[in-house]
Amino acid sequence: MKIILxxxxxxxxxxxxxxxxxxxxxxxxxxxxxxxxKISYSNDETHAPPDPTRYTLEFKDEGKLTAQxxxxxxxxxWNSDAxxxxxxxxxxxxxxxxxxxxxxxxxxxxxxxxxSYVLKEGKLFLSLKADGGIYEYASLGNSRxxxxxxxxxKDSSPKRAIIAFVEKVTTDGSPDFVPPSERxxxxxxxxxxxxxxxxxTQLAFVIDQVKARAQQHPEWEDKEPFASVLKGDLKGVAxxxxxxxxxxxxxxxxxxxxxxxxxxxxxxIATARHPKTGRPYTEMVYQPMLELLTYLRTNGFKTFIVSGxxxxxxxxxTEKAYGIPPEQVVGSSGKLKYEVRDGTPxxxxxxxxxxxxxxxxxxxxxxRHIGRRPLMAFGNSDGDQEMLRWTxxxxxxxxxxxxxxTDAEREWAYDRNTHIGKLDKALDEAVAKGWxxxxxxxxxEVIYPPESK
Amino acid sequence: MKIILxxxxxxxxxxxxxxxxxxxxxxxxxxxxxxxxKISYSNDETHAPPDPTRYTLEFKDEGKLTAQxxxxxxxxxWNSDAxxxxxxxxxxxxxxxxxxxxxxxxxxxxxxxxxSYVLKEGKLFLSLKADGGIYEYASLGNSRxxxxxxxxxKDSSPKRAIIAFVEKVTTDGSPDFVPPSERxxxxxxxxxxxxxxxxxTQLAFVIDQVKARAQQHPEWEDKEPFASVLKGDLKGVAxxxxxxxxxxxxxxxxxxxxxxxxxxxxxxIATARHPKTGRPYTEMVYQPMLELLTYLRTNGFKTFIVSGxxxxxxxxxTEKAYGIPPEQVVGSSGKLKYEVRDGTPxxxxxxxxxxxxxxxxxxxxxxRHIGRRPLMAFGNSDGDQEMLRWTxxxxxxxxxxxxxxTDAEREWAYDRNTHIGKLDKALDEAVAKGWxxxxxxxxxEVIYPPESK
Numbered sequence: 001m002k003i004i005l006x007x008x009x010x011x012x013x014x015x016x017x018x019x020x021x022x023x024x025x026x027x028x029x030x031x032x033x034x035x036x037x038k039i040s041y042s043n044d045e046t047h048a049p050p051d052p053t054r055y056t057l058e059f060k061d062e063g064k065l066t067a068q069x070x071x072x073x074x075x076x077x078w079n080s081d082a083x084x085x086x087x088x089x090x091x092x093x094x095x096x097x098x099x100x101x102x103x104x105x106x107x108x109x110x111x112x113x114x115x116s117y118v119l120k121e122g123k124l125f126l127s128l129k130a131d132g133g134i135y136e137y138a139s140l141g142n143s144r145x146x147x148x149x150x151x152x153x154k155d156s157s158p159k160r161a162i163i164a165f166v167e168k169v170t171t172d173g174s175p176d177f178v179p180p181s182e183r184x185x186x187x188x189x190x191x192x193x194x195x196x197x198x199x200x201t202q203l204a205f206v207i208d209q210v211k212a213r214a215q216q217h218p219e220w221e222d223k224e225p226f227a228s229v230l231k232g233d234l235k236g237v238a239x240x241x242x243x244x245x246x247x248x249x250x251x252x253x254x255x256x257x258x259x260x261x262x263x264x265x266x267x268x269i270a271t272a273r274h275p276k277t278g279r280p281y282t283e284m285v286y287q288p289m290l291e292l293l294t295y296l297r298t299n300g301f302k303t304f305i306v307s308g309x310x311x312x313x314x315x316x317x318t319e320k321a322y323g324i325p326p327e328q329v330v331g332s333s334g335k336l337k338y339e340v341r342d343g344t345p346x347x348x349x350x351x352x353x354x355x356x357x358x359x360x361x362x363x364x365x366x367x368r369h370i371g372r373r374p375l376m377a378f379g380n381s382d383g384d385q386e387m388l389r390w391t392x393x394x395x396x397x398x399x400x401x402x403x404x405x406t407d408a409e410r411e412w413a414y415d416r417n418t419h420i421g422k423l424d425k426a427l428d429e430a431v432a433k434g435w436x437x438x439x440x441x442x443x444x445e446v447i448y449p450p451e452s453k
Numbered sequence: 454m455k456i457i458l459x460x461x462x463x464x465x466x467x468x469x470x471x472x473x474x475x476x477x478x479x480x481x482x483x484x485x486x487x488x489x490x491k492i493s494y495s496n497d498e499t500h501a502p503p504d505p506t507r508y509t510l511e512f513k514d515e516g517k518l519t520a521q522x523x524x525x526x527x528x529x530x531w532n533s534d535a536x537x538x539x540x541x542x543x544x545x546x547x548x549x550x551x552x553x554x555x556x557x558x559x560x561x562x563x564x565x566x567x568x569s570y571v572l573k574e575g576k577l578f579l580s581l582k583a584d585g586g587i588y589e590y591a592s593l594g595n596s597r598x599x600x601x602x603x604x605x606x607k608d609s610s611p612k613r614a615i616i617a618f619v620e621k622v623t624t625d626g627s628p629d630f631v632p633p634s635e636r637x638x639x640x641x642x643x644x645x646x647x648x649x650x651x652x653x654t655q656l657a658f659v660i661d662q663v664k665a666r667a668q669q670h671p672e673w674e675d676k677e678p679f680a681s682v683l684k685g686d687l688k689g690v691a692x693x694x695x696x697x698x699x700x701x702x703x704x705x706x707x708x709x710x711x712x713x714x715x716x717x718x719x720x721x722i723a724t725a726r727h728p729k730t731g732r733p734y735t736e737m738v739y740q741p742m743l744e745l746l747t748y749l750r751t752n753g754f755k756t757f758i759v760s761g762x763x764x765x766x767x768x769x770x771t772e773k774a775y776g777i778p779p780e781q782v783v784g785s786s787g788k789l790k791y792e793v794r795d796g797t798p799x800x801x802x803x804x805x806x807x808x809x810x811x812x813x814x815x816x817x818x819x820x821r822h823i824g825r826r827p828l829m830a831f832g833n834s835d836g837d838q839e840m841l842r843w844t845x846x847x848x849x850x851x852x853x854x855x856x857x858x859t860d861a862e863r864e865w866a867y868d869r870n871t872h873i874g875k876l877d878k879a880l881d882e883a884v885a886k887g888w889x890x891x892x893x894x895x896x897x898e899v900i901y902p903p904e905s906k
Contacts, residue, residue, distance in 0.1 A: 097550040326824030338813035360791035371779030
């Protein structure tokens with residue numbers, strides 16, 4: 001009881017007992033939805049979910065309860081037979097294994113131990129028996145179906161097509177059922193998961209590396225693509241595309257070890273800022289696509305990146321940004337060589353290109369790394385055409401989607417006439433074959449995640 | 454009641470009621486351990502686990518119960534207050550997601566519904582309430598700790614070293630704790646997961662392919678390595694090693710699509726038989742290593758193959774044989790080319806080698822496919838030396854193990870003086886650096902799994 005009383009006293013001027021007695025009655029709870037802000041235990045241990053909407057409670061009429069517990073959903077009952085008192089009945093939950101760091105085990109363990117609640121200033125506090133701890137929830141409002149998938153997607157046809165497809169391949173007994181081991185989803189990165197204008201982020205990285213080394217390389221003043229970089233002629237640089245970027249990467253990084261390169265990328269991406277928005281590049285990711293990744297993984301999909309960008313440029317940050325671990329990143333690569341330096345084994349970057357994972361290289365990269373044909377593939381440019389075609393040609397139900405950059409106001413509008421992320425032939429094929437096309441302007445509620453505090 | 458009575462009547466000459474009345478009392482159950490043979494439901498649906506030891510019950514003293522429920526473990530209580538009657542109390546179970554095809558959901562749902570039991574002819578029958586169905590268990594004996602890890606490993610120092618390492622990296626609060634996302638275990642294949650004598654299985658495959666095509670290639674009679682193959686000079690062929698095998702593979706498969714090659718391998722491995730044992734090659738796997746793979750995955754590890762063998766030779770069968778899916782197989786590879794044939798996109802095998810994933814190629818393959826340093830690595834020959842060294846050089850606790858082929862009677866005994874699977878320098882380094890060395894003769898109870906029926 002002690003923690004509850006102290007916390008309630010801390011909340012305001014009410015005495016603890018009065019606060020409890022004035023707690024809202026059951027009628028006020030019914031119809032409300034909540035997202036988890038923080039768990040506080042009596043030993044001072046606290047937990048705060050990075051995304052509160054992954055842990056929700058929906059108090060429905062007639063004592064019904066639904067809950068999102070990270071990657072699982074639960075249904076059960078709730079009962080409040082006196083003000084401030086509440087118990088939850090046994091809950092039936094899905095039994096997926098949520099990613100590392102999940103609070104799902106704590107929530108599942110603690111909800112049956114809840115004995116009382118307080119509503120105050122728009123927040124819901126649930127207390128565990130025997131001073132166990134307090135769960136603090138923030139309101140999810142009544143109008144949004146809390147826990148419904150893809151909340152940043154408007155209720156237009158791409159969202160409906162995605163959900164209908166996922167339901168038909170994951171529902172037991174469906175003629176299109178696909179076993180979990182075959183639920184492979186591949187995502188292009190630049191222009192599909194994060195912004196690629198005014199130039200590929202990796203190109204911005206390489207440009208900074210060239211500028212940093214220019215003094216040691218006087219010959220670069222007359223040699224392309226370095227000359228354009230040093231002159232600040234970004235159009236010339238951008239025209240070189242991924243291949244030009246990789247050539248500069250080779251020139252600036254040959255001889256470096258994979259560890260050193262990893263540190264170089266991590267250091268740069270932690271501090272570099274997008275020239276238009278001033279945000280870190282890792283916040284130039286698309287919120288609706290983050291929700292799509294989560295939705296697919298919740299439904300047993302393995303999510304992969306298949307990108308023309310450098311595999312080792314992406315790996316230091318994609319797990320944190322997208323939940324996609326290094327072993328599920330496929331990208332362009334240069335050759336590596338195993339060496340022993342001062343008794344320590346290292347892998348050294350060589351200048352030769354091993355794979356350009358773009359256009360016809362994408363099915364090759366997919367076969368090499370994954371060895372399965374994707375069930376769903378997502379791209380945004382002609383560089384994804386072969387990946388989408390390869391996916392759609394598979395047996396059974398398959399899903400191919402193109403993002404169309406149509407939003408000049410909130411992002412950038414570009415397709416057939418651009419150097420970066422050109423979408424031309426693939427758009428025609430998508431229309432002809434009935435692939436799903438997303439208009440970012442018309443189909444998305446928001447583009448980027450909220451700014452971090 | 455009907456099903457129970459019919460089943461019991463079918464069991465023997467006892468009348469159903471007498472059978473129930475004569476059911477063993479609680480004292481007989483205590484101390485017994487059982488493995489699940491079959492589930493029979495009243496709608497005639499039956500389920501039989503491929504490996505009964507994945508579903509066990511251990512009736513301990515004082516009403517304690519432990520259970521293995523596929524990839525999860527449970528603890529609870531059992532109570533029998535009259536002969537033939539039994540109830541199980543609520544069980545606390547781990548909440549891992551077991552592989553597709555698991556019976557874990559059924560068992561978890563049904564155990565609380567068990568109301569009675571019969572012991573007959575060394576079997577245990579559990580009946581579900583309301584004629585729900587019958588669970589038939591076979592005895593696991595009293596001496597083996599049912600559900601304990603690595604049952605086919607003798608209780609000698611390699612087994613203890615493996616378990617001690619896994620416990621220290623997976624226990625919350627341990628100074629050596631490693632988050633699940635970093636629990637990467639890599640396994641060589643030939644000689645580590647399955648037998649490689651008298652020659653690599655892939656070589657046997659290629660030899661059969663050469664023989665099948667010999668008529669169309671009269672020039673092979675004078676050209677190596679084909680000439681040796683056609684003469685039956687296996688020593689000459691084996692001396693060519695993995696590289697010679699890949700050269701023959703290129704010659705016999707260039708121009709073939711990845712789909713066609715997959716079918717070719719699947720067809721061959723389904724019917725080919727090992728020349729010494731007459732067993733399918735997919736049964737020439739090491740039972741203790743299968744248990745090790747399962748044990749590691751149960752503890753949150755991702756298990757990968759990192760082999761000098763062909764990546765596309767292994768992928769058609771490693772998921773079924775080892776539980777290792779295609780996206781977690783790393784191997785040697787030739788180049789691929791995307792083409793459209795008759796309007797269908799295909800990937801075509803080219804003769805150029807892309808990666809020899811052996812010796813110094815293994816850390817390169819690991820970096821390319823996984824992008825993380827292994828936490829544990831397992832090999833058997835000098836070809837694994839760099840992989841083990843790369844693993845051991847990582848920060849924090851790391852584990853490197855060599856299988857030493859010392860069992861001339863049950864398998865083959867070879868190390869420093871062999872063409873296939875030579876273990877020489879790596880053995881010296883293992884001794885010098887304190888890596889774990891397994892003597893298959895001294896440390897393993899069995900070599901291969903039981904013959905399939």
